[in-house]
Amino acid sequence: MKIKIKFFIVFLLFILSFIFSILIGTESFSIRAIFNQQILSEIDRTILFKIRLPRVITSFVVGAGLSISGVIFQAILENPLAESYTLGISGGACLGICIGVIFDNFLIIPFCAFIGGILSISIVLFASNFKKFSNPSLILLGVVLNFIFSSLVLFLLSVFKNEKFQQTFVYLLGDLSSTPFPLIKFLSPMILVLSFFSLMFYKTLDILSIGEEKSITLGVEVEKEKRKILFIASLITALCVSLSGIIGFVGLIIPHIVRIIFGNLHKYLLPLSIFVGGTFLILSDTLSRVIIRPLEIPVGVITGFWGGLFFLFLLFKGEKIW
Amino acid sequence: MKKIILILFLFSSFAITENLRIVSLCPYVTENLILLGEGNNIIGLTLEDEEEYKKGKEIIGSMLQPNIEKIVFLKPDIVIASKEGNRQESVLKLNQLGIKTLVLSELFSINDIFKNFIQLSEITGKKKKGEEIVKKAKKKLKNLKCKKRKSVFFVLGWKPLITTGKNTFINEIIEISGGKNIFGSIEKKWIQVNIEEVVKRNPDVIIYIEMGENFDQYLKYLNNVKAVKENKILEIEQYKIASPTPKSIVDVCIKINKFINEN
Numbered sequence: 001m002k003i004k005i006k007f008f009i010v011f012l013l014f015i016l017s018f019i020f021s022i023l024i025g026t027e028s029f030s031i032r033a034i035f036n037q038q039i040l041s042e043i044d045r046t047i048l049f050k051i052r053l054p055r056v057i058t059s060f061v062v063g064a065g066l067s068i069s070g071v072i073f074q075a076i077l078e079n080p081l082a083e084s085y086t087l088g089i090s091g092g093a094c095l096g097i098c099i100g101v102i103f104d105n106f107l108i109i110p111f112c113a114f115i116g117g118i119l120s121i122s123i124v125l126f127a128s129n130f131k132k133f134s135n136p137s138l139i140l141l142g143v144v145l146n147f148i149f150s151s152l153v154l155f156l157l158s159v160f161k162n163e164k165f166q167q168t169f170v171y172l173l174g175d176l177s178s179t180p181f182p183l184i185k186f187l188s189p190m191i192l193v194l195s196f197f198s199l200m201f202y203k204t205l206d207i208l209s210i211g212e213e214k215s216i217t218l219g220v221e222v223e224k225e226k227r228k229i230l231f232i233a234s235l236i237t238a239l240c241v242s243l244s245g246i247i248g249f250v251g252l253i254i255p256h257i258v259r260i261i262f263g264n265l266h267k268y269l270l271p272l273s274i275f276v277g278g279t280f281l282i283l284s285d286t287l288s289r290v291i292i293r294p295l296e297i298p299v300g301v302i303t304g305f306w307g308g309l310f311f312l313f314l315l316f317k318g319e320k321i322w
Numbered sequence: 323m324k325k326i327i328l329i330l331f332l333f334s335s336f337a338i339t340e341n342l343r344i345v346s347l348c349p350y351v352t353e354n355l356i357l358l359g360e361g362n363n364i365i366g367l368t369l370e371d372e373e374e375y376k377k378g379k380e381i382i383g384s385m386l387q388p389n390i391e392k393i394v395f396l397k398p399d400i401v402i403a404s405k406e407g408n409r410q411e412s413v414l415k416l417n418q419l420g421i422k423t424l425v426l427s428e429l430f431s432i433n434d435i436f437k438n439f440i441q442l443s444e445i446t447g448k449k450k451k452g453e454e455i456v457k458k459a460k461k462k463l464k465n466l467k468c469k470k471r472k473s474v475f476f477v478l479g480w481k482p483l484i485t486t487g488k489n490t491f492i493n494e495i496i497e498i499s500g501g502k503n504i505f506g507s508i509e510k511k512w513i514q515v516n517i518e519e520v521v522k523r524n525p526d527v528i529i530y531i532e533m534g535e536n537f538d539q540y541l542k543y544l545n546n547v548k549a550v551k552e553n554k555i556l557e558i559e560q561y562k563i564a565s566p567t568p569k570s571i572v573d574v575c576i577k578i579n580k581f582i583n584e585n
Contacts, residue, residue, distance in 0.1 A: 158514065178409065
């Protein structure tokens with residue numbers, strides 16, 4: 001009963017922020033205007049439905065994808081710090097983005113980002129499979145990979161295209177303002193489908209998060225399941241990065257927040273993190289659009305700032321998350 | 323992509339109207355439009371534009387992150403961007419929304435500046451005026467004479483120390499004005515160099531762009547360089563180089579030429 005109410009509240013918040021974000025911006029509209037098309041001019045309609053709606057949808061999808069993959073990473077690796085950043089996926093994607101920028105063709109940048117992300121998670125997975133790295137070592141490996149990738153990024157940019165530094169920067173801070181339509185249409189459904197598909201694994205995740213040894217004694221084929229879920233989560237993250245560039249903190253913070261409010265059962269954690277994460281990014285992006293309009297600030301700045309603040313608050317409050 | 327822009331461009335040259343509503347996506351475009359006398363037709367420009375031009379016009383965001391909603395709201399006839407200053411993604415987005423765009427191509431030489439200027443003049447229906455300005459500029463550049471070539475170190479930024487390689491219009495400006503870029507043999511655009519290398523190449527003249535940087539500490543390292551010893555250091559206004567127009571580069575060339583020719 002209680003969890004149902006919580007679900008309801010989260011969903012309501014999501015709906016409200018969705019509508020709110022579509023209404024507010026450079027030009028703000030009233031709710032009535034949306035339903036009464038006659039009030040809207042041609043321009044208004046373009047702004048509302050061709051610019052703002054796709055953008056809000058993108059931010060929902062990316063927020064949802066990043067946080068559900070965060071939940072999965074944290075559960076599987078039994079580490080509260082696991083997320084796409086710390087596992088090196090973002091670093092690999094950065095490198096991909098940078099290579100795309102050097103080729104000077106912005107249409108291949110998302111593709112390169114995807115390849116880069118998949119490449120780096122493959123290294124991590126390879127290490128976990130064949131070298132039998134422990135879970136904390138995997139995080140360490142991810143962090144080290146990130147360092148290597150980011151120095152490669154700086155190297156490539158300074159050697160080949162130092163005039164492109166700024167443009168690359170936009171991607172590295174996350175940007176939802178200029179994602180091309182075809183990409184949104186193509187990738188968003190994929191991310192959503194994968195996210196909802198991963199809901200099926202809630203039992204495995206519950207068992208995995210209590211520790212590998214115990215789960216072996218419980219008779220779960222840990223390695224096989226682990227690899228499958230990890231692959232899905234990595235795929236989701238890589239797709240998100242190709243949509244929006246690198247938006248930090250969402251995958252780390254949202255799972256923790258959801259865990260604190262709704263407990264540790266993945267049956268609830270997974271679907272809730274989709275909506276909480278999506279709502280979080282919708283609101284962050286709206287803030288980034290309106291805070292100093294007509295200028296925009298990179299959405300990564302916002303997520304990092306209030307995500308980090310909230311995290312600090314939790315830490316000092318002394319709540320035991322894990 | 324290029325084809326789309328070309329087609330759009332061809333279309334537009336047939337349908338020239340008197341008062342275009344133009345949104346400029348970078349100062350380079352703005353400066354050139356103003357030189358063409360199209361300043362009044364600009365309805366929106368970027369944060370990076372000169373303060374004096376912003377009066378009575380809408381700010382449509384920054385060069386790297388223009389506010390698409392705002393641009394659509396302004397109902398421009400055309401949005402003009404440059405390959406160098408703007409992101410292709412923004413232009414694509416505007417195209418998809420059915421807004422006519424023109425992207426000025428990247429600059430490698432002075433001729434590219436002229437070409438872009440002519441293109442602008444065609445699209446605004448002032449081809450004659452544009453060609454005249456370019457013709458005048460070319461003539462002035464031809465008339466520059468120099469007695470003796472001097473080696474030049476051209477500073478685009480002190481920290482990090484950035485200069486120009488061979489493939490830029492700045493390198494050409496140096497050559498035309500009677501100088502020789504000490505890094506002119508490097509087949510690149512902008513390069514970051516080691517200050518030791520500058521000392522070694524011992525330039526006769528140092529030219530820098532005024533950006534409000536305090537560079538006294540760097541000059542200390544260059545104490546033994548001829549240019550510093552003889553105090554042959556020249557300052558160039560930033561906007562003239564950062565947003566080059568046919569007029570501004572002629573100004574810069576004349577200024578450098580005069581400076582080099584002073585014994």
